[in-house]
Amino acid sequence: MKWIDLHTHSTFSDGTLSPAELLELAGRRGLGALALTDHDTVAGLDEFFAQAAARDFKVIGGIEISAWYQESSLHILGYGLNHHDPALLAALAEIQQARHHRNLGILDKLEDLGIKVPYQKITGQENGQVGRPHIARELIRLGVVHDMHHAFVRYLRKGACAYVESLRIHALDAIRLIRAAGGVPVLAHPAVFDASLAGVEELLPELIAAGLAGLEVYYPAHSHRQHRRLLQLATENGLIATGGTDFHEVNNGAPLGGSPQTVRVPFSCFDELHRQLNAGAEQQAR
Ligand code: AMP
Ligand code: ZN
Ligand code: FE
Ligand code: FE
16 A cells, blocks of 8 residues: 655745655655645745656645634645646735745744844745744754744744734635635645634535635544544535645654554545546636
8 A cells, every 4th residue: 555645845835855855755655646735835846846757656736825714724735736827926925925024023022032043044945935943943953942842832833922923815715726726725634723623614614615625634633533523524525535744854743654653644535636636627628
C-alpha cells in the first residue's frame, strides 16, 4: 500500500524544506502522491512542478488559505488551481500585504517586551510568505524559548502577549476564489477549529453552497472519534475525504507521509481528488 500526503509546507511559507527537497524526501519515503499547500502563496509551485517531472509518484499543486468565519479562523485548502490565474494572484497579494503588516505588529509587541527580533532575521525565501513559525524559530535561536511549542504558548498564539490578529479573507470568498481559479476547495483540519465538530456540521451547508468539495479527514491531530465523525460528515454531504500531515520540518510534528503513530492517508484520497479535478476541467471545457 502506498501512502500519500496532501498537506505540506515548504520554504515558500513556513516550512524548512524547499519544494525540491520535499519531493526528494517523498521519493525516499516511497509516497504514492504529494501535494504542496503553502500558506497564502502559490509561489513555490513552479519549482515544485519543474522538479516533480522526473519523479515516479503523483503530484498536485495547492495552497492553504488562512480565512475567517464568524470570528474563528478557518483554513481552506485549494487543490489543482491555475497558479497563474490573475484574479487569484491579485487576491493573494492583498492577503500577503496583510500578513506582512501583522508580522511587523508582532515584532513591535516583542520589542515592547524587551525582545528585539530584527525584521531581516525573519524574512524567508524570496517571494515566500513569512509566518509566526519564522518568528518562533528566531525566538529559539535567541534563547528566549527552548522550543516552538513554548514560543506559541508564551508569545504567539491567540491570547498570548505578542499575538496580533491578522486581516483575513472570508472563508466563503476563499472557497469562491479557489473555484474561480479552477481548484478544488477543501476544509483543512476541521477538528482543530471545532473539537466537537457540531459547529462544523452547522456551517457545512453554507460552505458547500459556496463551492466546498472536500473535508480534510486524515490529519495527525484528529482523534479516532473525530476522524470517524468527519468521514461520516463527508459521506453524508457528498464531500471527498482528503488528508495530510501538515508537514513543516523534519523532527517536528508528523513525518512526511505520516506514520502508524500519527496518520496514514490512503491512496484512494488521491483518486477521489483527481476525479474532482478532472470533473472540474471537463465542465470548463464545455
Ligand atoms: P501564521 O500563518 O503566521 O498564522 O502561523 C500559523 C502556523 O503556525 C501554523 O501553520 C503552524 O505551522 C504554526 N502553529 C500554530 N500554532 C502552533 C502551536 N501552538 N505550536 C506550534 N506551531 C504552531
Ligand atoms: Zn504553517
Ligand atoms: Fe492550517
Ligand atoms: Fe498547514
